[in-house]
Amino acid sequence: MTVQSRKTLRSFVLATFFWVFASPIxxxxxxxxxxxxxxxxxxxGFLVANAKGFYSDVGLEVTIYQGYGGQRTVxxxxxxxxDFGYGDPLSVFLNRVNGGNTLYISAISNSNAGAICYLKGDRDLTLADLAGKSVGAGATSVMQNVIPIWLELNKLPRNYLKVLRVSPGVVNTSLLEGKIDLADCWEGNSLPLLVEQAAQAGKKIGVIRYRESGYDTYGGGIVASEEFLKKRPQIAGKFIEASFKGFDAAFAAPDEAADLILKQYPTLxxxxxxxQIKEVAAIFDRKQLALDMNRGDIQPSRIQESLILFRRMFNTGENIKPSDIYRNIER
Known part of the structure; x- marks a missing residue:
């Protein structure tokens, strides 16, 4: 082999090496x-998917950030x-009303996770027992608008409960200290913490779930902007599938999932x-599986039903259509 041939071969090998290891593919x-x-x-599910490498398995490097409320996130x-956020159809609706471009692209919670919580005595309470009582909800929470419509759905006047604006960080303690009669609480979120705090004080918590009394919209899921979906259409399906794999793993082994999360956030x-994990598992997306739908796919009829309620809550017209709220992602 001549010197020139060796140089040519060497250049070819180096070029091949750099193409293989530096290729954007x-x-x-x-x-x-x-x-x-x-x-x-x-x-x-998101935290477990990241810890177990489910995102990297499909070519995604995901950075997860703490948020400051569903509406702000959307x-x-x-x-x-x-690129993605955790939100619900109501937050997307309000974003659209104000000129935003977000879409609800995957339902994680197939049912609403919200509830009214109370200090439990010798029996469970029903809505009939709550006339005139005060309920504390976050000062900027959409539940300030949801609760009056929920009461109407149960053939009760909007002022049947006194909805108070309370700082989110003190809703639980306000209930336990008797400063409010009822608390707006959420499964997979504030409810387990409230139950544990009550137990430490020798008390028990009763729950009236919105979804079991007339208000059952889709709960938390994945949101993205129209602009992102246009620019990077191949990413959303991968993110959704890997996220569901993470939720499956979390629900199958809550103890292990908790340990994985604690490694990332040791103060929890x-x-x-x-x-919380067990509560989320109870309102997961299993109905979609029975309907022969992709994991997390959204039913148009349910969004349409929700839109009717959202318009009543915020006195808006019919400019926002179901197609403005959601999109099922091909994968």
Whole structure:
């Protein structure tokens, strides 16, 4: 072999090496996700998927961020601050009303996770027992608008309960200290913490779930902006599938899932995490499986029913259509 031939062969080998190892085909796609709140059971699937490498298995490098409320998260997704966020159809609706461009692209919770919580005595209470009582909900929470419509759905006047604006951080303690009669609480989120705090005080918590008394919309799921879906259409399906794999793993082994989350966020309490994970499992997406739908796919009829309620809550017209709220992602 001549010197020139050896140089040519060497150049070819080096070029092949750099093509294989530097090709964008093999590079991971960087993705950001906003949890909408603190790490907790409702986010367990995303956290477990990241810890177990399910995202990297499909070529995604996911960075997960703490959020500061569902509505803010959806708005930040619309502004391009995050690629994906955890939100619900109502937050997407409000974002659209205000000129945003977000879409609900996958349902994690097939049912609403909200509830009215109370200090339990010798029997369970019903709505009939709550006339005139005060309920504390976050000062900027959409539940300030939801609760009056929920009462109407149960053929009760909007002022049947006194809805008070309370700082989210003190809703639980306000109930336990008797400053409010009832508390707005959420499965997979604040409810297990409230139950544990009550037990420490020698008290028990009773629950009236919205979904069991007339108000059953889709709960938390994955949201993205229209702009992101146009620019990077191949990413959403991968993110959804890997996330569901994470939720499956969390629900199959809550104890292990809690340990994985604690490695990322060591200040959390394991017993609370496990209780949250189990609550989310109860309202997961299994109905879609029975309907022969993809994991997380959204039923148009349910969005249409929800839109009717949302318009009543916020006195809006009919400009926002179901297609403005959701999109099922091909995968």
């Amino acid at each position: 093999s590079a991971s796609e960087k993705v950001t996700f906003n949890m909408s709140w603190l790490p907790q059971g409702s986010q367990s 708005n930040e997704v619309a502004q391009g601050m995050f 309490q394991k017993s609370i995490l496990i209780a």
